Structure formats: structure tokens, C-alpha cells
Amino acid sequence: MLLKLSLSSMRKMMKDYLVLLIGLVISITIFYMFQTLALNGDFTKQNSVISSIQLVFNVGSVLLAFITFFYIFYANSFLLSLRRKELGMYMILGAKKRKISQILFLETLVLGIISLVIGTIAGAGLASGVGSLLMKQLDISLEGYQPFYLPSIMMTCGFFLVLFLLTSSVNAIKLARATELDLIRAEQQNDRVQRKGFATVLLALIGLAGLAAGYYALVHMEELREIGLFIAASATTIGTYLIFITLLPVFVNALKKNRVWNERKLNAFTFAQLRFRVNNLTKVLGTVAMLIALGVGAMAGGMAFQKNVSLMAEMGKVYDVIIHKPVPADYEALKAMTVEEQNTYRYKVDDAGIYYLKDDLLADPPLINTIGLEDYDPDNRVKRVSTSLPSKVYSVYDHPEENLGPDIESMPPDWQEAVTGEFINSYEMINGKAVRIVDQTTYSGIQGEERSVVLARVDDFLKYKQELKEIDERQTRLYADETGAEGPQLYSKYTTYASLYAFTSGTMFMGFFLGIAFLAMMASCLMFKILSGATRDKDRYSMLRKIGVRQEWLVGSIYKELFVVFVFPALIGLVHVLVGMNMFSFILEEPYVGIWVPISIFLVIYTFYYWITVQLYKGIVLPKEA
Amino acid sequence: MKASVLEVRDVQKIYGNRGESQSHALKGVSLTIQEGEFVGIMGPSGSGKTTLLNVISTLDRPTDGFIQIAGTDITQMKQNQLADFRSQKLGFIFQDFNLLENLTVYENIALPLSLQGVSSSEIAPKVHKVAQTLGIQEILQKYPVQISGGQKQRAAAARALVHDPAILLADEPTGSLDSKNAKSLLETMTDLNENHGVSIMMVTHDAFSASYCRRILFIQDGKLYTEIHRTQDRQQFFKQILDVLAELGASHDVR
Ligand SMILES: Nc1ncnc2c1ncn2[C@@H]1O[C@H](COP(=O)(O)OP(=O)(O)OP(=O)(O)O)[C@@H](O)[C@H]1O
Numbered sequence: 001m002l003l004k005l006s007l008s009s010m011r012k013m014m015k016d017y018l019v020l021l022i023g024l025v026i027s028i029t030i031f032y033m034f035q036t037l038a039l040n041g042d043f044t045k046q047n048s049v050i051s052s053i054q055l056v057f058n059v060g061s062v063l064l065a066f067i068t069f070f071y072i073f074y075a076n077s078f079l080l081s082l083r084r085k086e087l088g089m090y091m092i093l094g095a096k097k098r099k100i101s102q103i104l105f106l107e108t109l110v111l112g113i114i115s116l117v118i119g120t121i122a123g124a125g126l127a128s129g130v131g132s133l134l135m136k137q138l139d140i141s142l143e144g145y146q147p148f149y150l151p152s153i154m155m156t157c158g159f160f161l162v163l164f165l166l167t168s169s170v171n172a173i174k175l176a177r178a179t180e181l182d183l184i185r186a187e188q189q190n191d192r193v194q195r196k197g198f199a200t201v202l203l204a205l206i207g208l209a210g211l212a213a214g215y216y217a218l219v220h221m222e223e224l225r226e227i228g229l230f231i232a233a234s235a236t237t238i239g240t241y242l243i244f245i246t247l248l249p250v251f252v253n254a255l256k257k258n259r260v261w262n263e264r265k266l267n268a269f270t271f272a273q274l275r276f277r278v279n280n281l282t283k284v285l286g287t288v289a290m291l292i293a294l295g296v297g298a299m300a301g302g303m304a305f306q307k308n309v310s311l312m313a314e315m316g317k318v319y320d321v322i323i324h325k326p327v328p329a330d331y332e333a334l335k336a337m338t339v340e341e342q343n344t345y346r347y348k349v350d351d352a353g354i355y356y357l358k359d360d361l362l363a364d365p366p367l368i369n370t371i372g373l374e375d376y377d378p379d380n381r382v383k384r385v386s387t388s389l390p391s392k393v394y395s396v397y398d399h400p401e402e403n404l405g406p407d408i409e410s411m412p413p414d415w416q417e418a419v420t421g422e423f424i425n426s427y428e429m430i431n432g433k434a435v436r437i438v439d440q441t442t443y444s445g446i447q448g449e450e451r452s453v454v455l456a457r458v459d460d461f462l463k464y465k466q467e468l469k470e471i472d473e474r475q476t477r478l479y480a481d482e483t484g485a486e487g488p489q490l491y492s493k494y495t496t497y498a499s500l501y502a503f504t505s506g507t508m509f510m511g512f513f514l515g516i517a518f519l520a521m522m523a524s525c526l527m528f529k530i531l532s533g534a535t536r537d538k539d540r541y542s543m544l545r546k547i548g549v550r551q552e553w554l555v556g557s558i559y560k561e562l563f564v565v566f567v568f569p570a571l572i573g574l575v576h577v578l579v580g581m582n583m584f585s586f587i588l589e590e591p592y593v594g595i596w597v598p599i600s601i602f603l604v605i606y607t608f609y610y611w612i613t614v615q616l617y618k619g620i621v622l623p624k625e626a
Numbered sequence: 627m628k629a630s631v632l633e634v635r636d637v638q639k640i641y642g643n644r645g646e647s648q649s650h651a652l653k654g655v656s657l658t659i660q661e662g663e664f665v666g667i668m669g670p671s672g673s674g675k676t677t678l679l680n681v682i683s684t685l686d687r688p689t690d691g692f693i694q695i696a697g698t699d700i701t702q703m704k705q706n707q708l709a710d711f712r713s714q715k716l717g718f719i720f721q722d723f724n725l726l727e728n729l730t731v732y733e734n735i736a737l738p739l740s741l742q743g744v745s746s747s748e749i750a751p752k753v754h755k756v757a758q759t760l761g762i763q764e765i766l767q768k769y770p771v772q773i774s775g776g777q778k779q780r781a782a783a784a785r786a787l788v789h790d791p792a793i794l795l796a797d798e799p800t801g802s803l804d805s806k807n808a809k810s811l812l813e814t815m816t817d818l819n820e821n822h823g824v825s826i827m828m829v830t831h832d833a834f835s836a837s838y839c840r841r842i843l844f845i846q847d848g849k850l851y852t853e854i855h856r857t858q859d860r861q862q863f864f865k866q867i868l869d870v871l872a873e874l875g876a877s878h879d880v881r
């Protein structure tokens with residue numbers, strides 16, 4: 001009997017449950033997708049690049065789990081609050097609390113299982129779609145990748161079932177503690193929370209100061225480092241909350257105090273509704289603002305790193321191409337590129353060392369990166385080596401140092417940077433050997449294979465990814481053949497670029513999906529919170545209609561009121577993001593690259609939820625026209 | 627001769643669509659109210675009083691028939707015209723939930739004027755004037771929760787009258803008041819009617835409230851049953867009303 005009643009009331013609140021369901025499905029879908037990317041064993045084993053992303057997706061799953069936990073918790077207690085009256089009524093009519101708790105528990109579980117089924121299926125779909133998109137972008141074959149992957153399914157189901165069990169138990173406990181009257185009276189809310197005077201002003205000032213401090217820390221992250229991070233996180237959060245608690249109500253009250261405005265059309269009513277909302281929602285709005293900042297920030301951050309990959313790769317090496325022991329195919333490849341500078345240097349290798357011919361080096365002095373050097377100049381990172389080499393032999397990496405004989409000098413730092421930083425593209429090449437620059441006579445006396453290395457700079461290395469990839473593959477094979485090492489690591493500009501690109505793309509993708517999940521859940525929290533007051537507003541709207549307010553004005557009033565509620569956290573959250581991206585300015589050259597993408601995504605999601613909220617709210621409060 | 631503010635001819639109201647279970651709430655009602663009249667509508671529960679008031683107040687459309695208020699045929703109006711008409715020509719007092727509890731009494735009273743786009747400098751004197759008429763100047767800055775039930779109904783009356791409506795429509799305005807407050811509200815309404823020329827149509831269950839009217843229309847089963855005029859004093863009229871109600875076989879409805 002009670003079950004029937006509960007079913008019928010659930011049907012009545014279909015829309016609210018649907019919204020909860022959508023939020024859950026989004027969360028589960030994304031969680032599942034992360035899991036397939038993180039757990040797909042065969043797949044990850046085959047791709048060395050992928051394994052670095054794996055970590056990223058695991059971290060993402062954990063973060064997502066956290067948010068989802070709070071979301072479910074929040075949404076559930078909202079739904080419970082919607083039904084308090086009804087439940088209280090059952091209890092007064094003699095239903096046993098235990099029975100009601102059981103039903104609630106069951107409801108949550110059923111809802112959870114439904115969303116799990118939909119979410120997993122949708123997740124598999126998303127995983128095969130998005131996953132392949134990601135892999136395509138990373139030039140990784142999808143061999144071994146299964147969108148429907150049992151361990152991932154089990155992981156997802158297991159995790160969420162625990163989550164549902166937890167939240168439904170908490171709900172049941174909450175209910176068990178409440179008395180019948182508590183439940184029935186739950187709807188009575190206080191309409192006017194007014195805090196005035198000195199305390200407000202003080203809090204507002206503290207809030208502004210907090211925000212200022214937080215922003216300062218964000219902008220000056222480079223000098224402040226860890227302390228800056230701490231200040232930024234805490235001061236911005238506190239500042240945001242205080243501003244929502246103090247300034248927003250003041251702002252709305254100011255609107256209301258303006259007589260001319262207040263007495264225009266429905267404004268008096270709209271502002272009054274708004275005042276109630278901002279007083280009631282201060283903390284929720286503060287949270288939403290922070291989470292918007294985090295969500296958009298995650299997307300923008302991932303994106304910025306990804307866009308800055310080539311810039312970061314540029315920092316590593318000056319030369320785009322390094323070819324030891326070039327073969328005809330390498331020269332072919334070079335011909336296909338627009339080469340701006342190309343130098344060839346001869347050297348010899350024996351068991352003890354690598355010996356560069358000084359004459360070659362001095363004939364075409366190479367370029368180096370000054371980042372690690374004393375005369376580093378951020379505006380002019382690259383310079384040509386100009387230090388003269390009067391002595392016969394210069395050495396670095398000699399073991400032990402005493403080996404340096406009378407004619408051997410320690411290598412000047414810029415030459416050292418050149419022959420170790422620029423010339424060497426794999427550790428396998430040095431492998432504990434000394435590196436020397438020697439004059440012609442010494443060079444001729446050295447027993448050992450003579451080789452050459454070609455260094456080249458092209459107009460834009462991103463144009464020749466295919467050629468560079470092939471060159472690097474030949475170099476890798478060369479080292480593998482010579483040293484017998486398995487899969488020697490290469491440190492060319494291209495390889496650095498490729499692995500950074502994979503990593504940041506993974507981060508970006510995760511940032512995006514995490515951000516989307518975040519925003520969707522946040523916005524629906526806000527929505528639930530707003531809708532939970534809607535039943536109470538019903539009478540107001542019906543009265544307004546009776547005294548002759550046009551339907552379109554009522555609708556307009558709803559749009560306006562909710563717009564203000566939605567727009568404030570969005571504004572503050574976005575300002576946080578814009579200021580916050582400064583934080584990366586010491587790692588990234590252009591932290592704002594493409595920031596419009598995450599912001600647009602945010603705006604689309606947020607607007608969508610705004611619209612849905614207005615529609616649902618309208619459905620609840622607006623009287624049906626005859 | 628006075629003009630009629632309200633003319634209702636052969637109004638029918640059928641709830642529910644064809645094919646469903648229909649309820650014939652009004653079966654051809656005709657009535658006329660002259661300017662400055664104070665008319666009561668009485669009848670047993672379910673007889674169609676509220677339905678009649680709703681179609682007159684344009685909140686509901688009649689299925690058939692003709693209704694004219696202050697010279698305007700409202701049956702042909704569009705949705706927005708109806709809303710505007712309500713806000714300009716009609717004043718309402720309901721049994722409860724008359725005031726928006728998140729607005730002050732002043733803001734509540736000013737609302738109809740705001741809706742018509744009256745400028746805020748013109749609003750203030752009008753609100754103060756009507757508040758004075760109803761004796762509620764002291765509570766203008768208070769919120770509805772801070773005032774008594776009787777004061778609330780007065781404030782509702784002020785809101786209903788602030789824009790000089792053609793007719794004041796009241797559905798059980800005393801329904802949730804105690805006898806003292808009810809009496810005071812009815813006296814105020816009488817004063818408005820007699821000294822300020824406000825036309826009033828009031829639906830009520832209660833014979834005592836009805837006795838304040840000058841004329842009472844009785845409905846039964848969606849049809850006009852009879853009407854009586856007040857010729858002598860109120861006491862007499864009260865008895866007369868009880869007689870008709872007894873006749874209607876609805877005396878159990880009378881409080
Ligand atoms: N929205 C509606 N849909 C269907 N039938 C309705 C609707 N409103 C009223 N009725 C029916 O119309 C008839 C008249 O109802 P109305 O509310 O006008 O009665 P009333 O005289 O106001 O009664 P009371 O004194 O109890 O308020 C009743 O039979 C009622 O069941």
C-alpha cells in the first residue's frame with residue numbers, strides 16, 4: 001500500500017527525479033569512460049604514450065567520485081525535503097517509520113540502478129566515440145581498446161552502488177531522527193533574513209580584502225610559490241563566500257530601495273523574490289561560483305597546457321632535427337622540409353668517449369638555449385656560441401676528473417650546452433662516456449669510428465611531424481642496434497613534443513569532461529535548490545494572475561529573477577578563472593590561448609540549466625490559463 | 627437613471643471536454659448590476675457561486691453567453707486584454723491569500739498601479755489616500771506577517787480599490803475572519819459603497835455578511851433561483867435571507 005503511494009508520488013515528481021537522474025547519468029557516463037581509458041590493460045600495454053595518460057584519468061575518476069558523492073547527497077536530501085510533508089502525513093496516519101525508511105532506501109537504490117544501467121551504456125557509447133577521437137588526435141592505434149570493458153563496468157557499478165548505499169542509509173537515518181511534526185513543518189521558511197549594519201560592512205570589507213589578496217597571489221604566483229598557492233586557494237574562497245553573504249543582499253536591497261525602479265510593473269515583486277533568494281542561497285551561490293571557477297579552470301588549464309606544448313618543446317632544444325649517422329633517407333627527409341640552417345659536424349666514438357672535431361664546430365658555431373646558463377635572457381633565449389677554444393682538448397663528463405691531463409681543459413658552459421644539450425638525442429649515446437672537443441691533430445690520432453651529426457632548423461617543425469617521426473624512428477633503431485638497448489628513449493624536439501602532447505591532450509580531455517560533469521552537477525544543484533522553494537511561490541503567482549498580471553509579465557519576472565541568481569556566480573566564477581589563469585603564466589607562454597572554448601562550453605551548459613530551471617519553475621508556479 | 631456596470635446574459639459554464647464526464651456549473655444565468663450597487667451572491671455549496679464570480683472576473687471563460695463590464699464585452703477578449711482588463715477595471719478581495727507576504731503593505735497596494743505603468747510619484751498620494759479611507763496608514767511599511775487578519779483584509783480592500791476599479795469583486799472576504807473583524811470589514815465595505823460610490827459584488831455563504839448587501843441573488847444548481855432587496859433595516863433583511871436559505875433547503879450551510 002505504502003509502496004503504491006510512494007510510487008504515485010514519485011510519478012508526480014517525475015521531473016525532479018528526471019533531473020536527478022540526468023545528473024547521475026552524466027556522472028556515471030563520464031566516470032565509466034575514464035575507467036575504460038584507465039583500466040583497459042591490453043590497450044595501455046601497447047602504447048607507451050597512453051600509460052602516462054592513465055594516471056591522469058585515474059586522478060580524474062577520483063575527483064569525479066568526490067563531486068558525485070556530494071551531488072547525490074545533496075540531490076537526495078532535496079528530494080527528501082520535497083516529500084517531507086507527504087512522509088509526515090503517512091506517519092501521522094500510522095505508517096511505521098521503519099517501513100518508510102525502507103521505502104526511501106529502496107527508491108534511492110532503484111534510481112541508482114536505473115542510472116547505472118543507462119550511464120554504463122551511454123558511457124560505452126561515449127567511450128568509443130570520444131576515446132577514438134582522442135586516440136586519433138594522438139596518432140595512437142586503437143588496437144586492444146574495448147569500449148565495453150568488464151573490469152571498468154565492475155569498477156563503475158561497484159563504486160556507485162557503494163555511493164548509493166551510503167547516501168540512502170544516511171537519508172534513512174535522517175528520517176529516523178525526525179519527528180512527525182518536524183516533517184510537516186519543514187516547509188515553513190523564514191522569508192526575510194536581515195543582517196544589517198556594522199557586521200555586514202566589516203564582513204564585506206574582509207571579503208573584498210580576501211579576494212584582493214587571493215587575486216594578488218594568483219597574479220604573483222611566480223614569486224610567492226607555495227605560499228602563493230595557499231593564499232590564492234584560501235583567500236579567494238573565503239572572499240567569494242563573504243561577498244555572496246554580504247554584498248549580494250546589499251545589492252538587491254539597493255535595487256529595491258530605488259523607488260522608481262521598484263514601482264515599475266512587476267519589479268517590486270521580482271526584487272522581493274530575488275531578495276529572498278539571495279538571502280537564502282548565499283552559500284550555495286558562493287559554492288557554485290567556486291565550482292564554476294574550478295570547472296572552467298580545469299578545462300582552460302588543460303587546454304592552455306595543450307596549446308602550449310610546442311612552446312614548451314621549443315624550450316628544450318633549439319634544433320628541430322638531430323641526425324647522427326645520417327642515411328640517404330634522412331637527407332631525403334631534410335629535402336622535403338624548408339631548412340633554415342643545417343650544419344654537419346664530424347666526431348669520433350670509442351669506448352671511452354665522444355670526440356667532436358673543433359674545426360667543424362668553429363666553422364659553424366651552433367645555436368644554444370640559454371635557459372640553463374648564467375647569461376639567460378628571457379627575451380633572447382637562443383644565442384650562437386661565440387666562446388673561443390684556444391686549447392687543444394676540452395672535456396666534460398670525464399671520469400674521474402683527474403683524467404684531465406695538462407692539455408685538457410674543462411669545457412666552457414656554452415660549448416657544453418651545445419655538445420651535450422643540442423647534439424645528443426639519446427642517453428644511450430653517451431652512456432657514461434666523456435664528451436670532448438678536440439683539435440685536428442688529436443682527432444686524427446683517435447682510433448674509432450668516424451661519424452657525423454646533422455643539426456637543422458626548419459621554418460616550423462609542426463609542419464613536418466611525419467618526416468620528423470620517421471627520422472626519430474631511424475635514430476631509435478640505430479641506438480637499439482648499436483647498444484642492444486630495448487626501446488631507447490629519444491630526446492629530440494619532436495619526441496618531447498609528442499609525449500607532452502599526449503599527456504596534455506589527456507589532461508585536456510579529462511579537464512573537459514571533468515569540467516562538464518562538474519558544471520552539470522553544480523548547475524543542477526542550484527536548480528534543485530531554487531525549485532525546492534517553488535511550491536511556496538505558487539500562491540503568489542496565482543494571486544498575481546488574478547489581479548490582472550499578464551502571463552508574459554509573470555514569465556518575464558521569473559526569467560529576470562532567476563537570471564540574476566544564475567548570473568552572479570557565473571560572473572564571479574569567470575573572473576576567478578580569468579585572473580587565475582595568470583597562475584600559469586610562469587610555466588606557459590600564453591595561458592589564455594583558446595580560453596574562449598571552455599568559457600563557451602560553460603556558457604552553453606549553464607544557459608541550458610538556467611533555461612531548464614525556468615521551465616520547471618514555471619511549470620510549478622504558473623497557473624494554467626483558462 | 628444609473629448605468630449598469632455589469633451585465634450577464636445567458637451565461638453557461640460546462641467544465642470538462644465533450645466526451646469526458648462533464649459538469650454543468652452554470653446553466654444560463656442572467657443578471658445586471660447597476661453602478662453603485664452592493665450585491666450579494668448566495669447559494670448552497672456547489673451551486674456555482676465561485677464559477678459565476680470567476681467568469682465575471684475573467685479568470686475563467688464562459689462556455690456560452692455574454693458578459694459586459696463597464697460597457698466592454700469581455701467574452702471576446704484575448705488573454706492579454708483580459709489580464710489588462712482585470713488590472714484596470716476590476717478589484718478583488720479573496721477569502722485568503724490576498725497579499726504577497728514578501729512585499730510591504732504599501733508595495734502590495736501599489737502593485738496594481740505599478741502594473742498600469744503609473745509613475746512612482748503619482749503612486750504615493752493614491753496609496754496614502756486609499757489607506758486613509760480604510761484606516762491602515764499606520765501599517766503601510768509593515769509586512770503581511772506583522773499585521774492581523776482583519777488588517778490584511780483591509781489592506782486587500784485597499785489594493786482592490788487603489789486603481790478605481792469599475793467593480794469590486796469579493797469571494798468570501800470574511801471567510802477567514804473572526805466575527806469582530808468580519809463586522810468591521812463589512813462596515814468598511816458598506817462605507818465604500820455608500821459614501822464612495824463603489825460597486826460591489828460579494829459571494830458569501832454567510833447570512834450575516836450577506837445582510838450588509840442591498841440586494842442578494844440566490845443561485846441553485848447553476849441557475850438563478852430568486853433575488854431579494856433590502857427594504858427595511860438589516861435585522862429584518864437577515865431574517866429574510868435565512869428564510870430563503872431554508873427554502874433552498876440549504877440551511878445547514880449557514881453558519
Ligand atoms: N475546475 C472545475 N472542473 C470541473 N468541475 C468544476 C470545476 N470547478 C467547479 N466545478 C463544479 O462546478 C460546480 C460549481 O462549483 P462552484 O465552485 O462554483 O460552487 P460554489 O457555489 O462556489 O460552492 P462552494 O460554496 O462550496 O464554494 C460544482 O459542481 C463543481 O464540482
Ligand SMILES: [Mg+2]
Pocket residue numbers: 675676677
Ligand atoms: Mg466557492
